[in-house]
Amino acid sequence: MTGEELKALRERRGLTQTQMAAFVNEMTGRKYDKQRLSKWETGKEALPRDVLGRLMMMALEQPETTEPRQGTTIAVGLQKGGTAKTATSINLAFVLARAGNRVLLVDADPQGNATVHVGIPQADVVALTEAGKVLYHALMGKTRLADIILPTSVPGLDVVPSSIALASADTELPGNLTNAQTALAEILDGVKARYDVVVIDCAPNLGAVTINALTAADFVLVPCQAEPHAILGVSAFLDTVAKIQRRLNPRLAVLGILPTMFNPRQTQDRSSLDDIARLWGEERRVFPPVPRATIYAQAAGANVITLDADIGAPGVESYVAIAAALLRASGRLPEVVDAA
Template structure:
């Protein structure tokens, strides 16, 4: 968020600099004054990270226009592993929920990492699997989806948990000729009215469950690690998306490409960012890159959402930009927020 964007946010709320400083103090528990706010707006000082994160959230909480389609669905996918798909899915879902949206996170990866990161203990995952209350059972028609959905510790955010049982769906779904490619879409149709946004964390493959996710989605977001093999994977993935658009889901759109785990001091990372811009910058939206930061590994180790642990974590600008682009496409924001 630039100083100009901060000023625009303040003016949209009809606040003076003194009033905005007081408002920021309420948000953060700090003691900033008009002079400090003025320095932020003029660019003489950088916004503190915790202030930045809270203001980016605030900028997403604007008056809504009528929602044209409830349960707008975004799939987060790439067939290569290790590109921060789960981190992207859970942090995007978190920031959307914190901005006042009703969000359903669907963990469509048999590894189930998104499930534990939003507050479902591993012991509960085992128990839910044994009780037939994970995504696999709902997807295969063995359990109603309502019996699977669980609340998380974040207000407005629910999750469809996953476990290793989902691995069987990739072989079982193709044998179900009646809805082999649309089972997930049909399953989600029953709950779309209850959610503003559905975020699907896809597995790192192009199996039957991932094809189902792309068939169910309105948008697809592609996280791409800043390294050559991931970039090659994006080209192949976009080819698959194009086939899905032609054959199964003509409404599917590419929301954008998100460079992840970027260290701007590394020559290879800078070169990869240039390659991403060169290859897709003219035809696709490339979101601000998420930097490589230890807090992501720490949050993963603690099974928590990074932005829930630290709203000013590096990368919050990227997730806010993605949320703004999605909400703008949905008609819920009147203008796009450029959080670069």
């Protein structure tokens, strides 16, 4: 967020610099004054990271509406592991929820990391699996999806939990000829009216569950680690997306590619980022890269959402840019936050 964007945000809310400083102080517990705000708006001082994160999410907020929720669905996927799909899914879901949207996070990965990282203890995941209340059971028609959705500690964010049981679905779904590729879309139809956005965290493969996720989605986001092997995987994944568009889901659109774990000091990372721009930059949107930062590993180790632990964490600009692009593409955001 530039100084001009900060000023525009303040003016849209009809606030003076003194009032905006008071508003920021209420959010952060700090003691900024009009003079400090003026320095931010003129670019003489950089916005503190925690203030930046909060204001960028605030800029995404839309006015209250009585219109029905759209349930816009985005799948986050790539068949290669270790490209920050789960971190992308949960942080994107967090940004959207903080901006006032009702969000459903669907954990479609048998590893169940998204479930744990939004606050569902591992012991509870085991109990939910034994009780038949994880995604596998809903996907196979053994329970209603609405009956397994759980709230999280983030206001506006719910989760469909997953566990290792979901691994069986990749072999069991193809045997169900009636809805082998559309099972997820069908069960989501029953709950989408309750949500503005559905975020699906896909497994690092192209199995039956991932095909279901792409068939259910309106958009797909491709996180790609800034390294050669991940880049090779993007081409194969986009080929699969093209097949899904032709055969199963013509409304599916690629929202963009997100470079992840980027270290600007590494020559290989810079070269890979250049390759991503060269290969797809003209026909696809390439979002600002999420830098490699220890806060992500620390948050994963503590089973929390990175931006919930540190709202100004490196990469917040990228997640806000993705959220803005998604809301704009679904017709919910007339004014776009440009975080690039």
